[in-house]
Amino acid sequence: MSLTTRRTRLAAAALAAVTAVGGLAACGSDDDSNSGEGGKPAKLVVDTFGEMGYDELVKQYEQQSGIKIELRKTAQLGEYRPKLVRYLATGRGAADVTALEEGILNEFKANPRNWVDLAPLIDDHSKEYLPWKWELGKAPDGRLIGLPTDVGSLAVCYRKDLFQAAGLPTERDQVSALWPDWNGFHAAGKKYKDATGKAFIDSITAVSNGVLFQQGSDLFYDKENNIIADSSPAVKAAWDTATSMSDISAKAATWSPEWSGGFKQGTFAATFCPSWMLGIVADNSGEANKGKWDVAAVPGGGGNWGGSWLAVPEQSAHQKEAAKLAEFLTNATSQVEAFKLKGPLPTNLEALKNEAFLSYTNEYFSDAPTGKIFGESVAKIEPVHLGPKHQAVKENALEPALRSFENGQANKDKAWEQFVKDAAIQGAF
Amino acid sequence: MSLSATTAPPSNVTPPGSEPPRRRGHLLNRLDLKYSPYLYIAPFFLIFGIFGLYPMLRTAWMSLHDWDMIGDNSFIGLDNYVALVKDDYFWNALFNTFGIFALSTIPQLLLALFLANLLNSTLLRAKTFFRLAIFIPNVVSVAAVAIVFGMLFQREFGLINWLLSFVGVDNIDWDGQRWSSWTAIATMVNWRWVGYNTLILLAGMQAIPKDLYEAASIDGAGPWRQFWQITVPMVRPTLIFVVILSTIGGMQLFTEPLLFANGSILGGNQREFQTLAMYMYEKGIENLNTAGYGAAVAWAIFLIIALMSLLNFLLVRRSAK
Numbered sequence: 001m002s003l004t005t006r007r008t009r010l011a012a013a014a015l016a017a018v019t020a021v022g023g024l025a026a027c028g029s030d031d032d033s034n035s036g037e038g039g040k041p042a043k044l045v046v047d048t049f050g051e052m053g054y055d056e057l058v059k060q061y062e063q064q065s066g067i068k069i070e071l072r073k074t075a076q077l078g079e080y081r082p083k084l085v086r087y088l089a090t091g092r093g094a095a096d097v098t099a100l101e102e103g104i105l106n107e108f109k110a111n112p113r114n115w116v117d118l119a120p121l122i123d124d125h126s127k128e129y130l131p132w133k134w135e136l137g138k139a140p141d142g143r144l145i146g147l148p149t150d151v152g153s154l155a156v157c158y159r160k161d162l163f164q165a166a167g168l169p170t171e172r173d174q175v176s177a178l179w180p181d182w183n184g185f186h187a188a189g190k191k192y193k194d195a196t197g198k199a200f201i202d203s204i205t206a207v208s209n210g211v212l213f214q215q216g217s218d219l220f221y222d223k224e225n226n227i228i229a230d231s232s233p234a235v236k237a238a239w240d241t242a243t244s245m246s247d248i249s250a251k252a253a254t255w256s257p258e259w260s261g262g263f264k265q266g267t268f269a270a271t272f273c274p275s276w277m278l279g280i281v282a283d284n285s286g287e288a289n290k291g292k293w294d295v296a297a298v299p300g301g302g303g304n305w306g307g308s309w310l311a312v313p314e315q316s317a318h319q320k321e322a323a324k325l326a327e328f329l330t331n332a333t334s335q336v337e338a339f340k341l342k343g344p345l346p347t348n349l350e351a352l353k354n355e356a357f358l359s360y361t362n363e364y365f366s367d368a369p370t371g372k373i374f375g376e377s378v379a380k381i382e383p384v385h386l387g388p389k390h391q392a393v394k395e396n397a398l399e400p401a402l403r404s405f406e407n408g409q410a411n412k413d414k415a416w417e418q419f420v421k422d423a424a425i426q427g428a429f
Numbered sequence: 430m431s432l433s434a435t436t437a438p439p440s441n442v443t444p445p446g447s448e449p450p451r452r453r454g455h456l457l458n459r460l461d462l463k464y465s466p467y468l469y470i471a472p473f474f475l476i477f478g479i480f481g482l483y484p485m486l487r488t489a490w491m492s493l494h495d496w497d498m499i500g501d502n503s504f505i506g507l508d509n510y511v512a513l514v515k516d517d518y519f520w521n522a523l524f525n526t527f528g529i530f531a532l533s534t535i536p537q538l539l540l541a542l543f544l545a546n547l548l549n550s551t552l553l554r555a556k557t558f559f560r561l562a563i564f565i566p567n568v569v570s571v572a573a574v575a576i577v578f579g580m581l582f583q584r585e586f587g588l589i590n591w592l593l594s595f596v597g598v599d600n601i602d603w604d605g606q607r608w609s610s611w612t613a614i615a616t617m618v619n620w621r622w623v624g625y626n627t628l629i630l631l632a633g634m635q636a637i638p639k640d641l642y643e644a645a646s647i648d649g650a651g652p653w654r655q656f657w658q659i660t661v662p663m664v665r666p667t668l669i670f671v672v673i674l675s676t677i678g679g680m681q682l683f684t685e686p687l688l689f690a691n692g693s694i695l696g697g698n699q700r701e702f703q704t705l706a707m708y709m710y711e712k713g714i715e716n717l718n719t720a721g722y723g724a725a726v727a728w729a730i731f732l733i734i735a736l737m738s739l740l741n742f743l744l745v746r747r748s749a750k
Contacts (some may be wrong), residue, residue, distance in 0.1 A: 078692050082714055088499040089720075107717060111500040256691045258585045267585060392716065396695055404698040407605050418699065425518075429718055 041318040043068040044325055047095035049080035051279040052149065052308070053338030054329060061328055067321065076255055077101055078395070087313070088114050094313040096322035097329070100146055101308050103391035105136065108311075110388055110429070112139030116312040119144040121323035128332075132383040133347045137309045146309025147330040150344035152274030153377040154210060154303035156296045157281050159289075160366060162269040166195040172368060176297035182211065182241050185299040189248035192269060199250035202259055202268045204406050205399045207249075208242035210272045212394075213384060214303030220394070220427060221387025229393060229423035234384075239402075239416070246406050253403060260284045272298065274305040275345035275374045282364045295368040302380030307347070345374050352378060388429045397422035485731070488724045496721035498714065509725035519726065521700055522708035523733075528607070529686070529704065530679035532615035533622075538671065540619070541626035542664075546656055548627065549634045560631070563624040574621055575688035582613040582689070604690060610702040617685045622678070626671050633667030634660060669745045676737045680730060681706050705730050 044067055048054060051073075058069045072095060074080040081104055087094035088108075100108060108114065126134055129148045137146035156179075160170040168188060169175055179185035189200035201207065212219060215234035222228050229235055250268040252258040262268055263284035273281060273295065281293060310326040312319055328334060335346035336357045343362075346352050352375055360371035387393075401419035404410040410418060492509055496502040513519050547553065548560055566574075581588045582603040590600045603609045637660065645655050661668075683706035690696050694711045696703030703711075709730060713723020 076692065085498055085714060085717060108499075111497070114499055252585070253691070257580060257583050261583075261586050265586070389716075395693075396711075396715075400693075400695055400698040407602060407698065409605060409699055426716070 045070045045095035046097045047072050048099045049074045049077050051342040053342035057334050096316040097326045099308045100311050106388045109139045115145035116319045117143040118323050122327045130347050146311045147326050148347040149308045152306030153374045154298040155273045157273040158270040160294050161292045166192045172296045179299040182299045199268050200248040202252045202271045204242040204249050205402050206272050207245050208238040211241045212238040213305045216382025218385050225387045227427035230420045275343050278343035294366045302377045304381040389427045392426040393423050396426045488727050492724035494721040497718045498720045509722045522703050522705045526704045529611050533618040534675045537619045544627040545630035566621050567625045571684045575685045578617045579689050607701045614686050633664040637663045672741050673738045680734045
């Protein structure tokens with residue numbers, strides 16, 4: 001009796017140990033259940049941030065290819081990047097098609113072997129996109145790692161009703177004429193503030209972005225990727241213009257709750273809108289403010305804030321199919337569709353000439369002809385050179401320093417010192 | 430977390446000499462007697478080895494390298510630690526961590542002690558209800574807590590500023606200064622952990638023999654005096670446990686300040702509330718190419734926690750003598 005119980009006990013103990021180990025081993029193994037019939041994957045995963053307008057396109061592709069597609073959206077780039085880093089560092093978890101933003105593209109290009117060379121997997125599209133945009137999708141070793149999605153051509157989004165209350169013109173051409181340059185913009189802001197007592201723009205970091213990206217030159221890095229943040233004329237221009245506007249700013253940092261709430265509450269009357277921002281402005285302002293927003297030109301001519309590429313990580317189990325999907329999502333028709341849905345501006349030359357694109361008017365923004373406005377400004381974009389840690393310097397050095405000044409935590413000199421110190425730390429590579 | 434782990438006295442100790450009589454030397458039997466206990470405890474050690482020990486050793490190894498998260502690495506010895514000692518931002522994070530820790534732990538434990546005493550009272554009805562209710566904040570996800578409190582502490586549309594405006598206080602920019610950001614974060618921590626600590630202390634209090642209180646009552650000691658002279662000294666071991674747990678939690682504070690900063694790893698424009706854990710994340714994961722340095726920060730945190738726990742232990746033990 002006692003013998004059997006003891007045997008059973010021993011067996012049970014062994015079994016427990018084996019299950020524990022076996023269970024762990026099971027966690028570690030790859031599940032290949034992802035493969036469908038004939039080597040075709042059952043499912044492809046797409047990772048995007050912000051609003052890239054792929055919701056409908058993905059459904060279309062599911063129908064035409066028979067592959068199920070999971071669209072994983074992350075709201076902000078700041079949340080998106082660490083996840084991507086984790087996937088790459090651990091070698092698992094990355095989506096088959098991964099969006100890369102221009103601010104972070106360069107640091108990922110520094111290790112191009114993490115990405116599939118798309119050139120052999122798809123047709124040759126090299127002549128079909130904005131030439132500089134296409135070139136930026138290539139790694140230093142010549143591999144094509146990203147297909148161009150959108151560019152962030154700049155404009156100003158403004159609230160017509162608030163402008164009217166302040167005695168400013170409301171019609172978009174007249175509004176654009178108010179600010180041929182940044183001084184004009186500042187003057188309009190002061191007029192608004194004098195009339196209403198309220199802030200005109202959301203934050204001075206938004207201004208600095210606007211100025212920075214219309215310089216068309218080296219920003220934080222020179223062409224050899226040495227950090228030149230403290231001596232760069234482009235940075236200086238952005239700094240000076242931005243700090244001069246703190247008197248008309250609502251001090252609402254982009255993406256903060258004060259910022260997203262501010263759209264609804266009307267705590268500011270204007271903000272800078274790269275094309276992809278239109279969807280975000282509309283979402284934040286809500287249905288109640290439909291038709292109150294409009295789109296005008298940015299002071300000082302064009303400029304490019306943001307824009308992305310689609311890449312396929314080396315760890316994807318279905319590289320060929322993923323490349324095909326990326327090809328589909330970035331083709332002319334898809335880019336026009338995405339633009340209509342959420343506003344990212346096409347980079348495909350055919351899409352930019354497409355009648356449906358050019359004649360598109362955005363209902364939410366008082367039927368503004370956004371296709372025409374942004375389409376024309378694309379030509380004016382001068383490509384800027386972004387170094388490997390551009391995003392880190394911008395987000396973790398320049399913007400905090402500007403906010404320190406804007407919130408009165410530091411005077412202008414102290415804030416600049418803070419920027420120079422942090423730029424050196426954040427920009428080191 | 431099983432509450433009984435801290436309070437239940439070891440029960441069912443096999444009395445000596447009750448070992449079963451030896452059977453005819455079956456090999457299996459002997460193996461069983463000797464080794465099966467190890468098999469029983471094996472799962473824990475296996476899991477700890479894989480998920481606890483290995484990452485620690487790996488982190489130590491990484492901290493001796495110049496390590497790029499998604500690229501190459503090279504051995505540089507103790508350079509990361511040397512740089513750490515000279516790093517302003519590391520000391521800033523340490524200062525912030527201790528500040529928030531002090532603001533959250535001290536009021537939290539005092540409050541927990543009083544609440545536990547109340548819940549322990551014989552006069553209270555519906556005890557189970559109140560004991561459950563007080564634990565509820567701890568069940569809520571940290572992220573949800575941080576988001577809700579983040580909204581309460583907003584500058585423009587926040588509830589707290591709105592309430593303060595009735596007593597004539599201007600809008601406070603909660604994340605703009607050290608004191609205000611620390612207060613806001615400590616509030617979240619306190620709200621979430623008071624109930625948890627209360628229950629642990631309550632469990633400790635339940636183990637105090639009732640006759641002590643009866644004797645004290647007969648001698649004329651009031652509830653206040655009973656609390657300080659019986660309850661507090663008797664729950665001292667539990668208190669050590671709670672203090673050490675809070676220290677570990679406090680040193681690792683991450684989610685609340687991160688979400689309070691809208692996801693910015695810097696913790697404020699001038700790093701007013703960047704904690705050690707946030708700094709580790711900034712260097713180790715945000716900045717890709719300084720993963721080795723991040724690992725060094727991780728080990729620094731580990732050493733600080735070990736030191737603090739030892740210190741707590743010594744202090745509390747000493748005062749017990």
